Amino acid sequence: MTRDDAGPAEPGGATETLTDERTALARPWKVIVHDDPITLMSYVVMVFRKVFGYAEPRARELMMEVHVKGRSIVWTGAREQAEMYAQKLHGHQLLASIERDAS
């Protein structure tokens, strides 16, 4: 779908559309973990370490963000990997969602 070397713009605004699509594809996906009142803090830290390989301080920092703000973006990157991480987080019964970065 890329038209980097497509030459002159086509009539009807096609170039603008394709540019938007390229931008959208380039936008990374976010893995978001949401707060729940039941899950132990220590459990969340363990899961972050296990799933992402984060060091203890980073895992704890993200856990506290979930706890205080209600959610935390715990990873950003390609969609397939975001889905894989969400699946792993769900495998530990954490509330995780994925969404495309809006910026």
Place this chain on the structure above:
Amino acid sequence: MTVVRLRRVRGGIAAKDWPRWGAELLELLVRLADPEVTGPAAERIYPMPTADLAESAEWRRNVHPELFSLVSSARDIVATDFSKSDRGARGEIRELVIPDAHRAAWISALQVARLRLASEYSLDAGTMRAPPDELPDALRGPVEIVDFYGWMQEMLLAADGEDADGGAAGAGEPEAAGDAAKGRRRKSGGSPAGKKQAPKQNPGSTSPKRQRKPSRKRRPGRGDGGAADPGSA
């Protein structure tokens, strides 16, 4: 006052001399950790990563069977360990060993059980923080059991930390599992780690009822300050 404890033994964590109610809570754990759940508990234990309907359908088709399998596997391990426990004539546990290799499964099963109870009884942050005297009667039992399972999770997670840090787990003299967290408890003024005054439940039911005044002050994970202490996230 009856207290139960988890202790480090060679190759695992052991529950020794638990009274009958402790055994009943573990029987209940096996039932609550069943992968077959419906209603709000199913939505919580098998969540969706997005609100998109098409993607959710695909997720349900491709991912949920794997999650089901994980939950099922953890439950089976817990059930097997429990079935191997040395039981007394009155139903008490003389000894139950959770092998180190099974600790993750127990932690996972406890997580499922806690979430299931919370979903089925609509336990929210306010409920979980409320003093026991302010809780409706119908919620006291479930909240205490969620807390009891949380205490077990905490003990097993602390034992994980011992392993990760190259500590006492699996080597040297047997040591109390709770020792890894003892300092944290003392800082927060809580109970000695590794011990737990457990809630009572309605035997054989998934709708447990507390039979005596709860002991929130002794329960790990309530009102404990500091990042190292359990709480919600």
